[in-house]
Amino acid sequence: MFSPLIEDLIRALRCLPGVGPKSAQRMAMYLLEKDRDAAGLLASSLQQAVEKVGRCTRCRTLTEQDVCALCNNSRRDHTMLCVVETPADVLAIEQAGNYHGLYFVLHGHLSPIDGVGPADIGLDLLGERLSENGEEHGGAAIRELIIATNPTVEGEATAQFIAERARAKGVAVSRIAHGVPIGGELEYIDGGTLAHAFNSRTVL
Amino acid sequence: MFSPLIEDLIRALRCLPGVGPKSAQRMAMYLLEKDRDAAGLLASSLQQAVEKVGRCTRCRTLTEQDVCALCNNSRRDHTMLCVVETPADVLAIEQAGNYHGLYFVLHGHLSPIDGVGPADIGLDLLGERLSENGEEHGGAAIRELIIATNPTVEGEATAQFIAERARAKGVAVSRIAHGVPIGGELEYIDGGTLAHAFNSRTVL
Numbered sequence: 079m080f081s082p083l084i085e086d087l088i089r090a091l092r093c094l095p096g097v098g099p100k101s102a103q104r105m106a107m108y109l110l111e112k113d114r115d116a117a118g119l120l121a122s123s124l125q126q127a128v129e130k131v132g133r134c135t136r137c138r139t140l141t142e143q144d145v146c147a148l149c150n151n152s153r154r155d156h157t158m159l160c161v162v163e164t165p166a167d168v169l170a171i172e173q174a175g176n177y178h179g180l181y182f183v184l185h186g187h188l189s190p191i192d193g194v195g196p197a198d199i200g201l202d203l204l205g206e207r208l209s210e211n212g213e214e215h216g217g218a219a220i221r222e223l224i225i226a227t228n229p230t231v232e233g234e235a236t237a238q239f240i241a242e243r244a245r246a247k248g249v250a251v252s253r254i255a256h257g258v259p260i261g262g263e264l265e266y267i268d269g270g271t272l273a274h275a276f277n278s279r280t281v282l
Numbered sequence: 283m284f285s286p287l288i289e290d291l292i293r294a295l296r297c298l299p300g301v302g303p304k305s306a307q308r309m310a311m312y313l314l315e316k317d318r319d320a321a322g323l324l325a326s327s328l329q330q331a332v333e334k335v336g337r338c339t340r341c342r343t344l345t346e347q348d349v350c351a352l353c354n355n356s357r358r359d360h361t362m363l364c365v366v367e368t369p370a371d372v373l374a375i376e377q378a379g380n381y382h383g384l385y386f387v388l389h390g391h392l393s394p395i396d397g398v399g400p401a402d403i404g405l406d407l408l409g410e411r412l413s414e415n416g417e418e419h420g421g422a423a424i425r426e427l428i429i430a431t432n433p434t435v436e437g438e439a440t441a442q443f444i445a446e447r448a449r450a451k452g453v454a455v456s457r458i459a460h461g462v463p464i465g466g467e468l469e470y471i472d473g474g475t476l477a478h479a480f481n482s483r484t485v486l
Contacts, residue, residue: 079372079373079376079377080344080345080369080373081335081344081345081346081347081350081351082346083327083330083331083334083335083346084331084335084344084345084346086327086330086331087327087328087330087331089327090320090323090324090327090328091324093313093317093320093321093323093324094309094312094313094324095308095309095312096305096308096309101300103370103373104299104300104370105298105299105300106331107344107368107369107370108298108299109297109298109328109331109332110331110332110335110344111344111368111369111389113297114332116294116297117297117328117331117332118328118329118332119294119297120294120295120297120298120325120328121324121325121326121328121329121332122325122329123287123290123291123293123294124291124294124313124321124322124324124325124328125322125325125326125329126287126290126291127287127288127290127291127310127313127314127321128313128314128318128321128322128325130287131285131287131288131314140284140285140288140311140314140315141284141285141288142285142286142287142288143285146285147285164311164315165284165311165315166307166308166311168283169283169284169307172283173283185315
């Protein structure tokens, strides 16, 4: 019904997560009718980001710099390393605000059935980081590895795999706690989480 | 928290209607981590559309062609013209499938308080269309003008304004019916619509 270029734009907008045909059409109309400046800016931001954003050579998070701002920050605790699955997890932990160490981003989890092995999630680079004595980067060697992969089957398997390798290098390994969320009501918590919360109960 | 280019991208994505900070972040992460090809394609589609899409010289709908496919279609009824507020309204009516005439897109409605006058919504062009005898465009002259502006205060005022001008040119003018939607339940219809449905009742 629309002209070819508009149809192309609507189709391209549908690649965004959570955007169906109706939203894509609404977005295209909005951009073309009301806000062409924003559309041009979005086009150039996308182009720039696609061309220039790569991974931090230290922690593999998304950045256009060689080493990201967190890894370069000398005021953070360079003896602690938190392993997460995605860059968004880094943001979530930073917003919680009580962790001041460094991160390591896997960009996924081990999944042999999909052909995702240790090299694909950067475990060779993680191995190197754990072996460093820290002098060449002006920090201390890593003393504790905190594993914050998701509490899914694959996330747990990945956590176990990384924990074994880290222990073999003499690094202390911990896993973030799982259980009933603070402010959550027991009534609405799923059975798996409740069972885990009972099994992992701590002495008062 | 993210690097500057990623922050720019997240900010640019927030210009899309219905996209807040959390969705924009999720979209940026998705595009950069999972689907860079789609991101590149979206960037170029946006660029192309912003540069090339203009308005049809006959009906003012959005198109990159000089005259849009609907206005160029000789199998449509060139004696009927339906006035709508936006290109999305054209799509909605086309999807209903029982109107086979042409359209005229206002891109808004009269709104003196916002400085939107007759010229801003293309009423001079509409006037010319209504005065044409139709020979120079290979069609017939327009015999009926169907006004399908939104049933809002501004839409109604615009409809009245256009209707007066069209009647002065000897063109028959009609307004699409407003009332209880087909399949709607009276219980859930707002009072304004119900009052209108009673006032506009038809003889059975």
